[in-house]
Amino acid sequence: MRDGYLQRILNARVYDVALETPLEKAATLSARMENTLLLKREDMQPVFSFKLRGAYNKMSALSVKALKRGVIAASAGNHAQGVALSAQRLGCRALIVMPVTTPRIKVDAVTARGAEVVLFGESYDEAYGEARALGRRRRLTFVHPYDDPDVIAGQGTIGLEILRQHPGPIDAIFVAVGGGGLIAGIAAYVKRVRPSVRIIGVQPV
Structure with a gap:
C-alpha cells in the first residue's frame, strides 16, 4: 500500500x-x-494551515455528480476553512458542522468563503456525529479531516x-x-x- x-x-x-x-x-x-x-x-x-492540502485533494477527485450534490465536514477550525476554500474553488456547496463553542472569528472565516455553517453540540465528537447524519440524509460527500x-x-x-x-x-x-x-x-x-x-x-x- x-x-x-x-x-x-x-x-x-x-x-x-x-x-x-x-x-x-x-x-x-x-x-x-x-x-x-x-x-x-x-x-x-491561504487558510494558514496544511489542512487545505488534504481537503482539496479529496474534493478535486470527486465526480461531477458528487460535487453538484455538495460536501459536508465537521471541524472546529482549520479543516473547515480548507473545505470551504476548496468548495469555493471547485464551485460546489459546502456545509460545515461546528461545535456551538467555536469562536465567532472561526465561524466567520468559514462563512466568508461561502460555506454554510451549522452549530451543533458541545464537542467535536457531537458535531462529527451530526455531520455524518446530515450527510446521509442530504446525500452529501463527507470530507474526513484525516481518515x-x-x-x-x-x-x-x-x-x-x-x-x-x-x-x-x-x-x-x-x-x-x-x-x-x-x-x-x-x-x-x-x-x-x-x-x-x-x-x-x-x-x-
Whole structure:
C-alpha cells in the first residue's frame, strides 16, 4: 500500500489551490538546540494551515455528480476553512458542522468563503456525529479531516516538498499529531523515498 500512497502523493492536485511553502531555518531554536532545525511554513497557506492540502485533494477527485450534490465536514477550525476554500474553488456547496463553542472569528472565516455553517453540540465528537447524519440524509460527500486516503495523500505532499527543498542529510522529521493524517502522509512518502529519515510524532502532554 505504501507504493499506492506514493503514487497518490505524486499525483495529488493540491497545487491548484495550495502553495509550496518554504522550509526555513529556525535560527533561535537551532542555536538553543545546537543543531540545525528547519520549519515547514504551512502557516503561509491561504487558510494558514496544511489542512487545505488534504481537503482539496479529496474534493478535486470527486465526480461531477458528487460535487453538484455538495460536501459536508465537521471541524472546529482549520479543516473547515480548507473545505470551504476548496468548495469555493471547485464551485460546489459546502456545509460545515461546528461545535456551538467555536469562536465567532472561526465561524466567520468559514462563512466568508461561502460555506454554510451549522452549530451543533458541545464537542467535536457531537458535531462529527451530526455531520455524518446530515450527510446521509442530504446525500452529501463527507470530507474526513484525516481518515481518508486522498486526504492523507494531500498532506503527504509536505513530505515530498521537504525532501526536494532539502536534498542533504536529514536526521528526523518531527510532526504534530492530532488525528494522524499529517504524519501518515509524510511518512508514506519520506519512508519510501528516504527510509533512513526518522519520522517522530509530537503531541502535547
